[in-house]
Amino acid sequence: MSEQSRSEVTGPGHGKAAAPLRRMTARDRDEEHRAATPLELFFDLVFVVAIAQAGVALVHALAEGHIGHGVSGYAMVFFAIWWAWMNFSWFASAYDTDDVLYRVTTLVQMAGVLILAAGVSRAFDHSEFGVVWFGYVVMRVALISQWLRAGLSAHGEERRTALRYAFGVGACQVGWLGLLLLPDGAKPWLFLGMAILELMVPMWAERVRETTWHPHHIAERYGLFLIIVLGETILAATAGVRVALDENEALGDLLPIAGGGLLIIFSAWWIYFVVPVHEHLTSNRTAFLWGYGHYLVFGSAAATGAGIEVAIEESIGKAHISTTTAAACVTVPAALYLVTVWLLHARHSKRGIGQAILPATALAVLACTFAGHWAVLLAGVAAALSVVAGVTVSAIQSRTTATNGTA
CATH class of the missing domain: 1.20.1410 (I/LWEQ domain)
Structure with missing residues (x-):
């Protein structure tokens, strides 16, 4: 990797100040000494709140003998938490520019995680997913903008992959509206179907070209x-x-x-x-x-x-x-x-x-x-x-x- 290209992707986690704006070019999969950045560590911290909320809800359900409700509710809520982390982490591994715009967009995603965490108890206990859904909206508006930015900086198959991600993430978010509209009995089945679709988006997007995760x-x-x-x-x-x-x-x-x-x-x-x-x-x-x-x-x-x-x-x-x-x-x-x-x-x-x-x-x-x-x-x-x-x-x-x- 040349010094010029390396300087385009390094940031404060690598000993340099964040530039106002860089082209969001893919990082080198063979880049040496690649490590988690302070921003990524900061991003992980907000999940402490969400995981703690899910754990508290699970304890209450199990202690009261509501084993089936506890396990199913925990499985759904934890998927929402885990998938939010996954969406960011794999994108960042391939496209972390660590410039000002990237940082601000990541901070917006963190705010979305905190909104999600605030809605965990309602989703777990009463199948009310409105707050969780809105938290995902905040996160995904930021994530889609990141993928669109990566697509605009790329060409050919790499651009198609980025645009597929942007489209797939947006389409799934629309599908999750069913959690707000359907009766409680149908929500677990919708959740299962939407979770499968979410898992398929990366596989579909990367059939065109693999992202350069490290x-x-x-x-x-x-x-x-x-x-x-x-x-x-x-x-x-x-x-x-x-x-x-x-x-x-x-x-x-x-x-x-x-x-x-x-x-x-x-x-x-x-x-x-x-x-x-x-x-x-x-x-x-x-x-x-x-x-x-x-x-x-x-x-x-x-x-x-x-x-x-x-x-x-x-x-x-x-x-x-x-x-x-x-x-x-x-x-x-x-x-x-x-x-x-x-x-x-x-x-x-x-x-x-x-x-x-x-x-x-x-x-x-x-x-x-x-x-x-x-x-x-x-x-x-x-x-x-x-x-x-x-x-x-x-x-x-x-x-x-x-x-x-x-x-």
């Missing part, structure tokens, strides 16, 4: 978002313990849940970041599967935190569910997280017995559901043992490979 940058962005989700999980668990302590509940009932929850969260972090996944993102085909699959990774990680809070509420008699159901609120999303991370990238770097560690751990975590008040602690121990097993197996295999190489 593998290392995308992998880093996903990792940073997971850290935010795990942070929300720790916050939810801490809030549950604080409430229990405020009501003078015995620590003996809380410590196993708190300790097991921390082990699950710490293990979730370790398991995810043990693999240099950017090496696997070699094409749109693998990237789409990997990127879309993270809906389950992020969603299950956040749901695990909500489940820990539910388990704490059940232990102090504030939840109207059985001990086994409360344990399942932790073990089921934790097991889903383990399996999904294994499917998406851990298995690509494992050999031999290492391939079986995460699936076996997921089964062990599910089995802990029936261990009564010790369920969360035992699930945490199982998750931690999977980390120990993974590190041990990797060390043995590396030593064997080194020995064979020198033989």
Whole structure:
């Protein structure tokens, strides 16, 4: 990449002040030292509010025994949160100019996320999606303007791809009007259909020409978002313990849940970041599967935190569910997280017995559901043992490979 072209895309995250306006040319997929910018980190922070709102709503639904409503409502709301983040992150990976206009447009998108967050409770509890829809309007007016700007700066197939994105995003936003007009019974089905259409827009747009998203940058962005989700999980668990302590509940009932929850969260972090996944993102085909699959990774990680809070509420008699159901609120999303991370990238770097560690751990975590008040602690121990097993197996295999190489 020439110094001139490099200067066109660098900004304050790279040690330079933002220019008033640059041509929005595609960044180089092979660009070295590509990392998340301060603006991207700032953008991620607004999602803390939205994820927290979804978690609180899920806790209330599960604690009251409304399992079906809680799971379906959470699945819809979390998709709205995750997809808003996805729309920005993949565009930014390909077209981040970091000039004044780009920054202002991104800040407008952030305002839309905050509006979305304000409507999460209404959408979850009463299927009132008006505020969420308006938040998306704000975000998407900004996003469509970004794609149109990219199209005006491009030529040929690259321009067609950008214009397809602009059209597809706008058309889907019109389709979401059904959430405001249809009866409540039809809204889940509309949501499912529109979610599928949303997922198809990038695949349709990039059939013309692939955007130049950066593998290392995308992998880093996903990792940073997971850290935010795990942070929300720790916050939810801490809030549950604080409430229990405020009501003078015995620590003996809380410590196993708190300790097991921390082990699950710490293990979730370790398991995810043990693999240099950017090496696997070699094409749109693998990237789409990997990127879309993270809906389950992020969603299950956040749901695990909500489940820990539910388990704490059940232990102090504030939840109207059985001990086994409360344990399942932790073990089921934790097991889903383990399996999904294994499917998406851990298995690509494992050999031999290492391939079986995460699936076996997921089964062990599910089995802990029936261990009564010790369920969360035992699930945490199982998750931690999977980390120990993974590190041990990797060390043995590396030593064997080194020995064979020198033989």
